[in-house]
Amino acid sequence: MPQIERLLEELTNAYGPPGFEGPVRAIMQRELAPLSDEMETDGMGSLIARLNGDANGPKIMMAAHMDELGLMVKYVTPEGYLKFLPLGGWLDQALINQRWAVITQKGVVYGVTGIKTVHAMTPESRGQVFKRDDMFIDVGAESRQDAEERLGIRPGDPVAPDSRFIQLAGGKLYLAKAWDDRVGLGVMVEVMRALKTGSSPNRVFCVSTVQEEIGLRGAHTSSYKVEPDIGINLESGVAGDYPGISPDEAQERVGKGPSIFLHDSSMLPNLKLRDLFMDVALEMQIPVQFNVLSGYGEDGAEMQRTHGGSPAINIGVPTRYLHSHNGIISREDFDHTVRLLTAVIRRLGQETVRRLKSFE
Numbered sequence: 154m155p156q157i158e159r160l161l162e163e164l165t166n167a168y169g170p171p172g173f174e175g176p177v178r179a180i181m182q183r184e185l186a187p188l189s190d191e192m193e194t195d196g197m198g199s200l201i202a203r204l205n206g207d208a209n210g211p212k213i214m215m216a217a218h219m220d221e222l223g224l225m226v227k228y229v230t231p232e233g234y235l236k237f238l239p240l241g242g243w244l245d246q247a248l249i250n251q252r253w254a255v256i257t258q259k260g261v262v263y264g265v266t267g268i269k270t271v272h273a274m275t276p277e278s279r280g281q282v283f284k285r286d287d288m289f290i291d292v293g294a295e296s297r298q299d300a301e302e303r304l305g306i307r308p309g310d311p312v313a314p315d316s317r318f319i320q321l322a323g324g325k326l327y328l329a330k331a332w333d334d335r336v337g338l339g340v341m342v343e344v345m346r347a348l349k350t351g352s353s354p355n356r357v358f359c360v361s362t363v364q365e366e367i368g369l370r371g372a373h374t375s376s377y378k379v380e381p382d383i384g385i386n387l388e389s390g391v392a393g394d395y396p397g398i399s400p401d402e403a404q405e406r407v408g409k410g411p412s413i414f415l416h417d418s419s420m421l422p423n424l425k426l427r428d429l430f431m432d433v434a435l436e437m438q439i440p441v442q443f444n445v446l447s448g449y450g451e452d453g454a455e456m457q458r459t460h461g462g463s464p465a466i467n468i469g470v471p472t473r474y475l476h477s478h479n480g481i482i483s484r485e486d487f488d489h490t491v492r493l494l495t496a497v498i499r500r501l502g503q504e505t506v507r508r509l510k511s512f513e
């Protein structure tokens with residue numbers, strides 16, 4: 154459906170560095186208003202949309218984060234260049250020679266992380282790694298005063314990557330920034346749309362969290378508020394299907410279905426919940442894959458550890474080139490994730506949840 158494509162385009166093009174998720178929240182509010190019974194924000198800005206379903210049913214929390222990797226303006230040099238602080242897990246090499254949107258009180262100001270031209274480099278320095286501490290953003294200002302007064306730039310202003318959504322491979326694949334985690338938000342919208350028709354044996358809390366990239370901060374407060382019986386996190390998966398990455402590092406392949414995370418540095422999933430996802434996928438003939446990562450962290454960890462603890466799982470839509478200006482996902486993986494998640498949530502009634510939560 155072109156409607157989903159437009160939503161994903163809008164979600165990925167939107168600017169939303171940690172602590173500045175407003176533009177993304179506005180899209181989620183607009184989309185979820187007709188699909189939910191109630192909506193509220195918590196004290197940090199996470200958006201909690203609720204589908205009441207069975208009033209006595211278990212509380213199912215699904216979550217995806219609204220923030221993307223970004224930067225923050227540290228100070229402006231006397232010459233008018235911006236020195237910055239990275240927000241989130243950037244590779245230094247991914248920061249250089251890119252376009253950025255500085256979000257100021259006067260609106261968006263564009264800039265570039267300039268790179269010293271090869272013409273001025275010694276042969277030895279051409280192979281060097283550029284360090285973040287040496288980088289700056291050039292917004293075309295003439296001086297500090299020009300940057301601050303004319304352009305309205307202030308220390309603390311958020312900075313987002315600037316990169317536009319486009320289709321690849323005749324529409325099978327999508328290239329954009331911020332799939333981490335706008336793809337999860339897109340999945341949630343479509344799952345809510347599917348759940349809205351028909352009855353649910355539970356209460357669904359669809360949570361768009363803030364500040365995930367700097368330590369799962371929004372999921373911490375929103376999980377505390379929801380107190381979920383089951384936590385399902387939706388994320389961009391880590392594809393390992395391009396040159397230079399091995400199955401020992403990441404196992405997912407783009408186009409081969411949603412992935413179930415079996416390990417990342419923030420949590421282990423509940424294995425009964427893993428089995429439920431696998432059983433439903435098999436019945437529906439939806440391909441699933443697994444990922445075992447040594448790094449990574451995600452909001453599922455906060456859902457799992459809230460209050461007395463709850464079974465939780467992280468489901469990924471395989472994504473190439475995470476944490477950079479350009480990532481790739483497959484439309485088919487997106488659709489499969491929506492179908493699988495909708496079917497699993499429909500099965501999470503009292504009996505099933507009791508079984509998942511039981512350790513006898």
Ligand code: CO
Pocket residue numbers: 218333334365388389
């Ligand atoms: Co993420």
